[in-house]
Amino acid sequence: MREITLSQAVNEALAEEMRRDPTTFILGEDVAEAGTPFKVLSGLVEEFGTERVIDTPIAEPGFTGIAVGAAMTGARPIVDLMFGDFIFLVMDQLCNQAAKIHYMSGGKLNVPMVLRTNMGATRRSAAQHSQSLQALVAHIPGLKVAMPSSAYEAKGLMKTAIRDNNPVVIFEDKLMYQDKAPVPEEEYLIPFGVANIKREGSDITLIATSSMVQVAEKAAETLAAEGISAEVIDPRTIVPLDEETLLKSVKKTSRAIVIDEGHQSYGVTSEIASRLNEGAFYHLDAPVVRMGALDVPVPFSPALEDITVPTPERVAETARKLCAGEMIHAA
């Protein structure tokens, strides 16, 4: 199968859906000629014109609100938010408006929009350009949240997001834009709420989102060499969450670590760990362990930044302890 980058995969998904549905359009800063700073949208304005690939002023709440209104009245806007950190600027439009309109209208109005943005630290971009804020939006009922872990997921999830009748937020890891993965030429969609078992195992389950899937897979390889068999699962969407697949795995392995790049406290890892405790308590041989980013703003200095995120070494280390029964009372 051919291999393409995550950036190309997103680009293809957008182009295919824009060809298919004339009500779709892209709205954001430097999306047209510049194709975004990460060049993810290169070439789209040439095909679809500036009517459908629209450069906006630096007015995030404004253009997100405009997308909500357009979505409510028959269009399918795709908002490009240059950095995930800017989600704080659009919270009202996203969480008070987009998320609640279907419910508040008793199901009469829909907001079929996509907000695509990014996440991920270790790019030396400091505290306001490095955050992984998926937990914030996942907390709000009415929003769906997708976290692609490779080019394959990025394309399939984006196409599903655009066709979904709800507001969907997609977080792409900005450090993965150039990572290649096999992506079929033929059209495919990845349904929301269906986790992907990346690697089967029997001793411990590593549940990981986005780029943390790579971290978990590397840890699993290290562990395999030591005789520990780790299962790696990528939920792909955190809302909706495929609880069934996660629970089934944990009931089999009896141990789990949940890994996500958002801050650990009150985060995605906490939520998934709780669900595992509630749904598989009597099958567990050890507490479910959360591994998120340190609870600190992301520091600029490489010497500090690199220790804020989970690494394969630390995941493997934690898994070893869990399998040895060391952490049973530690949590």
Add this chain to the structure above:
Amino acid sequence: MPAKTNTDDYLRMYRQMVRIRTFEDNANQLYLSAKMPGLTHMYSGEEAVAVGICEALTDDDRITSTHRGHGHCVAKGAEFKAMFCELLGKEEGYCRGKGGSMHIADQGHGNLGANAIVGGSMGIATGSALRAKLLGHDDVTVCFFGDGATAQGLMYEVMNMAALWKLPVIYACENNGYSEYTKTEEIAAGSITARAEAFGIEAHQVDGQDVLAVNALTQKLVARARKGEGPFFIELMTYRYHGHHVGDINREYYRSKDEEKDWKQNRDPIIRFRAFLVEEGIASEEEIEAMNAEIEKAAAEAVAYAEAAPYPDVSEVDMHVYAD
């Protein structure tokens, strides 16, 4: 113009502009030689804005800065060593390596921080001015931001309050013609100064490549702001020589080489001011060359110092999340 009476002020302004340009040339070199982590936004070309304004301020006056903040930082009194250390993420940096280029600031000289959120400091600057008024202090706060930032709604919320409450704040819009890869006229409808005027704020437009014009205007406005006649708005017409950031090299698709050449050759704030100093007999060519050389040497030493300086200890990672 009574040039002779202001000799020291003029020489300091020249010096500060050259210090900014020299800092940026070294920062760019650090990026190109892969010694600097991440990216950085160069202030080269806009020196007369930061210097003209900051030379009208005292150490008690505050500023807020932007992602393109090295110039503001130098102009408000920062030293090279701690700046280069910050740029390289070293412990002795102004922010102990936690901020880097986009958050660099010498807090001891009234710099409240460089902000990586476009327009993100407008509330902060206005709040600083409200504090001055409430506590009876006579300092003034200058809020630096770009033309692109005028699209942020926050600006209109705080200008409204600043005008209602007559706050000692000066909104300094550095109009360099572009926000990222987009021309200002494509993202700003109508006139920028008229937006401030809509709130009853006195607004001026000034040639941002003319350090004396910027300084003379700012002096007047600062004096009036201290007396409670603020707020004010200044649109400074300027130009950035480099790309949006150091990695923005192939940029002809949005900005022509001819246009860049024209600004660099015909409107450079340092070349213009240097000619003025020589013409007025304030400094000789030799004196200016000596000053330039001394600044270059200081920068080279500071870079070497920063390269050799230690990173913060890993134990600092969770230090400063909360104040004691």
